[in-house]
Structures are given as structure tokens and as C-alpha cells.
Amino acid sequence: MYLYQILAIVGAVVLFIFxxxxxxxxxxxxxxxxxxxASALAILVLALKKxxxxxxxxxxxxxxxxxxxxxxxxLFIMLIILHFSVVISxxxxxxxxxxxxxxxxxxxxxxxxxxxxxxGKDKGDKST
Amino acid sequence: xxxxPWGFESPLRHHLxxxxxxxxxxxxxxxxxxxxxxxxxxxPKILIIIPAFNEEANITGVIRAxxxxxxxxxxxxxxxxxxxxxxxxxxxxxVTVLSHLLNMGIGATMQTGFKYAAACGxxxxxxxxxxxxxxxxxxxxxxxxxxxxxxDMVVGSRFVSKSGYRPSMARGAGMAVFSHLxxxxxxxxxxxxxxxxxxxxxxxxxxxSSHYPDDYPEVEALVLLHKKGYSIKEAPVQMSPRTGGRxxxxxxxxxxxxxxxxLAIFIDLMKKLx
Numbered sequence: 001m002y003l004y005q006i007l008a009i010v011g012a013v014v015l016f017i018f019x020x021x022x023x024x025x026x027x028x029x030x031x032x033x034x035x036x037x038a039s040a041l042a043i044l045v046l047a048l049k050k051x052x053x054x055x056x057x058x059x060x061x062x063x064x065x066x067x068x069x070x071x072x073x074x075l076f077i078m079l080i081i082l083h084f085s086v087v088i089s090x091x092x093x094x095x096x097x098x099x100x101x102x103x104x105x106x107x108x109x110x111x112x113x114x115x116x117x118x119x120g121k122d123k124g125d126k127s128t
Numbered sequence: 129x130x131x132x133p134w135g136f137e138s139p140l141r142h143h144l145x146x147x148x149x150x151x152x153x154x155x156x157x158x159x160x161x162x163x164x165x166x167x168x169x170x171x172p173k174i175l176i177i178i179p180a181f182n183e184e185a186n187i188t189g190v191i192r193a194x195x196x197x198x199x200x201x202x203x204x205x206x207x208x209x210x211x212x213x214x215x216x217x218x219x220x221x222x223v224t225v226l227s228h229l230l231n232m233g234i235g236a237t238m239q240t241g242f243k244y245a246a247a248c249g250x251x252x253x254x255x256x257x258x259x260x261x262x263x264x265x266x267x268x269x270x271x272x273x274x275x276x277x278x279x280d281m282v283v284g285s286r287f288v289s290k291s292g293y294r295p296s297m298a299r300g301a302g303m304a305v306f307s308h309l310x311x312x313x314x315x316x317x318x319x320x321x322x323x324x325x326x327x328x329x330x331x332x333x334x335x336x337s338s339h340y341p342d343d344y345p346e347v348e349a350l351v352l353l354h355k356k357g358y359s360i361k362e363a364p365v366q367m368s369p370r371t372g373g374r375x376x377x378x379x380x381x382x383x384x385x386x387x388x389x390x391l392a393i394f395i396d397l398m399k400k401l402x
Contacts (some may be wrong), residue, residue, distance in 0.1 A: 095341075096232055096239075099230060099236070101242045104240065107244070111224075
């Protein structure tokens with residue numbers, strides 16, 4: 001077993017443990033952990049089974065097999081980032097709807113006499 | 129992700145409507161009770177939407193001008209999370225002030241106005257920017273064209289005729305690209321696609337309250353309307369230069385503007401609207 005295999009195995013296992021621990025402690029939602037766990041497992045399998053790595057590298061015409069590990073990791077990272085971009089866009093839309101509804105609701109409450117007029121303290125927060 | 133990653137529909141709105149539509153009812157009740165009790169039924173209900181972000185230098189003047197020229201219209205200032213005194217100054221007048229908690233951009237700001245217009249049953253919504261560049265004296269021109277031609281939207285154009293507006297070289301080139309592109313897509317000549325001075329009819333208000341582009345929405349909104357099969361007309365207007373405050377458009381942003389809007393137009397053409 002080469003040193004790079006050991007490094008990759010340790011890295012993948014540490015990543016796996018970290019992600020599972022984050023989920024267990026409620027820092028990471030299960031649905032956002034799936035891609036991380038999948039990438040850790042893929043790296044782990046390819047690092048353990050050197051013959052599998054070499055075979056795939058042969059198929060793809062990658063002359064230096066260990067660099068395939070980088071490729072796999074890179075593709076997973078791209079996938080994870082794309083996933084996050086989609087999630088952020090969805091949050092953006094949900095955020096927008098919430099802020100719009102709050103504005104309309106506040107106005108409705110004010111018109112119903114249930115809310116005093118804006119006092120000046122109740123302004124936008126530029127810290128965000 | 130609830131409603132699926134691509135086709136997003138306001139879940140909160142639907143939830144509230146199922147729960148008995150609190151915002152719409154309260155807003156309607158407020159209007160029916162105290163605003164414009166002497167309006168006859170036949171006249172269209174007109175809402176002037178004034179989007180404003182940090183416009184404390186201009187907002188008072190804009191509200192006064194709109195009140196002078198459109199005494200029968202209702203005014204809704206949509207304060208997009210300003211951190212200056214825009215909101216407080218607007219509150220001093222007898223107008224509806226819808227305040228975003230945080231800055232959300234012009235698209236979301238206008239959409240809040242359209243949501244309000246839709247909930248309160250307004251027939252016409254006119255956008256008049258809070259920076260004072262849209263002449264209140266010409267609001268009536270837009271409304272007249274909207275009613276005469278039965279169009280769904282009327283855009284106040286700086287280029288139809290006799291207007292003295294001369295944009296800078298770069299800006300003019302960008303505007304020309306957009307107007308040619310949109311004219312080709314729509315199949316009708318549109319000279320000023322970036323003008324925010326526009327009047328929307330009832331169908332437009334309903335549509336925009338559920339679909340409105342986020343940032344730099346003017347050009348994209350026209351393409352969406354066309355896809356929806358709604359008609360767009362232009363009316364000549366003259367705009368004044370800014371009297372105070374500063375524009376949100378910088379050179380770097382205008383490049384982003386071009387790229388983003390062009391991309392958005394092509395994606396809109398591929399989008400499926402319900």
C-alpha cells in the first residue's frame with residue numbers, strides 16, 4: 001500500500017466521521033450531508049481498491065492513476081457547490097416571499113389600528 | 129425543498145390564503161373604510177407604486193408631485209429596507225408605506241407593490257421611481273394610453289418622439305441592443321425597454337404579483353408579458369435628471385446588467401409559464 005492511499009483513506013474516513021458527527025449534533029441537515037458522505041465513500045473505495053482505481057484510470061486514459069482520485073474529488077466538490085447554489089436560490093426566493101408578506105402584513109395591521117406607525121427605530125438593518 | 133427546486137410559488141401566501149387570507153382582507157377593509165369614500169364605481173382604481181431605496185432627498189418631492197397630479201390615485205411607497213429616513217418621511221404623508229425589513233432589490237420591491245395592488249383590487253398600477261426622474265405630470269398620459277388602447281402595459285418611452293433625452297454612448301448602445309432584441313422577440317417596435325416609468329393593467333398586476341424578475345427587471349418583464357400573450361404599448365415621456373441622492377448604476381454594474389439581462393431573456397424564452 002502506497003502512502004497516498006493511506007492519506008486518502010484517512011482523509012475520507014475523517015471526512016465521513018466529521019459529517020456524521022455534524023448531522024448527529026444537528027449542525028448539518030441529513031439532506032445536505034448525502035453528497036458529502038457519497039464523496040467520502042467514493043474516495044475511500046478507490047483508495048482501498050488500488051486495482052479498481054488502476055482499471056478505471058486505464059479506461060479513461062489517465063496515465064497516472066492517483067490523479068484520478070483528485071478528479072473524483074473535484075467532480076464531487078463541483079456537484080456539492082452546484083447543489084448549494086440551487087439551495088441558496090430557493091432560499092432567496094423564500095426569503096423574498098417572507099419579507100414581502102411581512103411588509104404587507106405590517107401595513108394591514110397598521111390600517112387595522114393594531115400597530116403604531118413606524119417610529120424610526122424600526123428600520124432596515126444594514127449589517128446584513 | 130418543498131415546492132421543488134425550479135417552479136417556485138409563494139408557499140406562505142397560499143398558506144395564509146387557506147387560513148382565511150388575513151393580509152388581503154385587512155388591507156381591503158382599511159381601504160374601503162377610510163380611503164377615497166367619494167369615488168364612483170365606474171372609475172378605475174389607480175395605485176401609484178413608488179419604489180424607494182435610500183431616497184430621503186427625493187421621496188417627499190415625489191409624493192407631493194404625484195399627489196398634485198393624481199389627486200384621486202392611491203399611493204403606495206415601497207421602502208426597500210432603506211437605512212436613511214425614507215420610510216419616516218413617507219409616513220408623514222397620507223400614503224401607504226410598505227417597508228421591506230431588508231434590502232431586496234427593485235424587482236422584489238415592485239412585486240410587493242403589485243401584490244398589494246392585487247390584494248386591494250386596483251385596476252391600474254403605475255410605477256413612479258422614488259428618485260424623482262419620472263415626471264408625475266405624465267402619469268395621466270400613460271393611463272390614457274392604457275385605457276384607450278386596452279393594452280395590458282404601457283411603457284413611458286424616452287425615445288418615441290421630441291424627448292430631449294440623450295444617454296451616454298455606452299448606455300445608449302446597451303439600451304439599443306435591448307430594444308432591438310425585445311422588438312424582435314415581441315414582433316413589435318419597443319424603443320425604450322429599460323424605462324421603469326410604466327402603467328400596468330389588471331391582468332398585468334395579477335401576473336406580476338406571482339411572477340416578477342428579481343434585479344434589473346424592466347426588460348425581462350416585457351419578455352415575460354409577451355410570453356404570456358399580453359400586449360405592450362409605448363407612450364412618449366420626458367424624464368428629468370436626478371435632483372438628489374445617487375444612482376444605483378455604476379460602470380461595473382452596467383456590464384453585469386447587460387450580461388444578466390441578456391441571459392435572463394434567453395432563459396425566459398425557454399421557461400414554461402403556467
